[in-house]
Amino acid sequence: MKAMRETFDHELDQLHVRFAEMGMLVSEAIFRAVKAFIDHDKKLANQVIERDLAINQCETDLEKMTLELIALYQPVTSDLREVITILKASSDIERIGDHAVSLSRATIKMKGTYRIAEIEVEIAKMGHHAYQMFEAVLDAYVKRNLQQALEIAQQDLFLDHELAKIRQRSVEIMQVDQQSVVSGSYYTLVATYLERIGDYVTNLCEWIVFLKKGEIVELNPGRNDDLQE
Amino acid sequence: MKAMRETFDHELDQLHVRFAEMGMLVSEAIFRAVKAFIDHDKKLANQVIERDLAINQCETDLEKMTLELIALYQPVTSDLREVITILKASSDIERIGDHAVSLSRATIKMKGTYRIAEIEVEIAKMGHHAYQMFEAVLDAYVKRNLQQALEIAQQDLFLDHELAKIRQRSVEIMQVDQQSVVSGSYYTLVATYLERIGDYVTNLCEWIVFLKKGEIVELNPGRNDDLQE
Secondary structure, eight states: OHHHHHHHHHHHHHHHHHHHHHHHHHHHHHHHHHHHHHHTOHHHHHHHHHHHHHHHHHHHHHHHHHHHHHHHHOOOHHHHHHHHHHHHHHHHHHHHHHHHHHHHHHHHHHTTSOOOHHHHHHHHHHHHHHHHHHHHHHHHHHHTOHHHHHHHHHHHHHHHHHHHHHHHHHHHHHHHOGGGHHHHHHHHHHHHHHHHHHHHHHHHHHHHHHHHHSOOOOSSTTOOOTTOO | OHHHHHHHHHHHHHHHHHHHHHHHHHHHHHHHHHHHHHHTOHHHHHHHHHHHHHHHHHHHHHHHHHHHHHHHHOOOHHHHHHHHHHHHHHHHHHHHHHHHHHHHHHHHHHTTSOOOHHHHHHHHHHHHHHHHHHHHHHHHHHHTOHHHHHHHHHHHHHHHHHHHHHHHHHHHHHHHOGGGHHHHHHHHHHHHHHHHHHHHHHHHHHHHHHHHHSOOOOSSTTOOOTTOO
16 A cells, blocks of 8 residues: 555656646746747747647646546545646646747747837736746745735736736827737737736636645636726 | 446536536527627627626536546546546636637727728628537537547638638728727737637547547647738
């Protein structure tokens, strides 16, 4: 029985290692996607797109490992919570990676278009904020820090607010300046991607609550108000 | 042992009933959100937003029921696949509901703005297509129809194509017609929501493959090309 426990713990550790690896890849993807957008760096944006395959592979591996672990050890209570959390949270992390890819595609398409500096400053703010929220939630996850998770979820409101601001400002500028139309409509899309990253980080915070308390909660109910003024 | 089996089957049936109920709510949400957009019907859009709470509640209930079922019966092989699929697929369905809400919010905000009929026609097409894909995947899920699931995933390409078309046309119109800027930038957002619904339907198709074959696959790899021309 003790041997079984040790084997389970060992395999659970392997799951955590792979999960952490996935987290690092996605963290890097956000960082690079934001940097590529700010620097108008098409090459870096392409790297983000190429590396997304490795992120998707992590999710598939984690799904397989998780299902095998459940089938073999039939974990209960807190062990089961650990395994289920990895199964569900890895989807959220994978989708954050997808949004880094969408951002990178926008960077590539925008290459050579007319730019609006004041809006790019706001998007850079959103990008750094989203990146820092993701880094913080990975840290809170490793430390199983409930308080930190609740605080990070609160920070999502900044992204909702910025999205509304960028949307409004883009429309104002597009209305008076014909040549800003292509980039203006991209800015709104890009801000939407960054705002969604905040939503997925909030989901990850909810999984930390579940790990600690065994309760399924909804943090920031009524969010997703991405079109609210 | 037989009694245990019967109790498990009974509880699994309960899970399926709740899952089907969630599917019907989301199907209705897509249908109404698309109709509200086409008819510029703010009241109907508001109904979609209000009813989203019931959808979120379904997901939370399903998570709780699933975790209890795993803890109590420790299902293996195909039973475990059934339970895990509901746990994961319910997240996808809930996110489709979120996109119906985002579409409804756009409908409300656009009320009274200048419209572009030719683009609204294309969005109506996307909306009907997304709705039909979702209806079809619910049917394929109930019937465990692998072939149907693979065909539905293929239909996602139409939504990717339409999004690119709507984006391009909106920008063209906004460049020559100042007063179309507000609605034009909403159209691209709305088309993005509908395209994402297609992505989540594709995820649901992947879960049908998993149920039937026990394999985790990625259908339409390289999708998410929402900004590709």
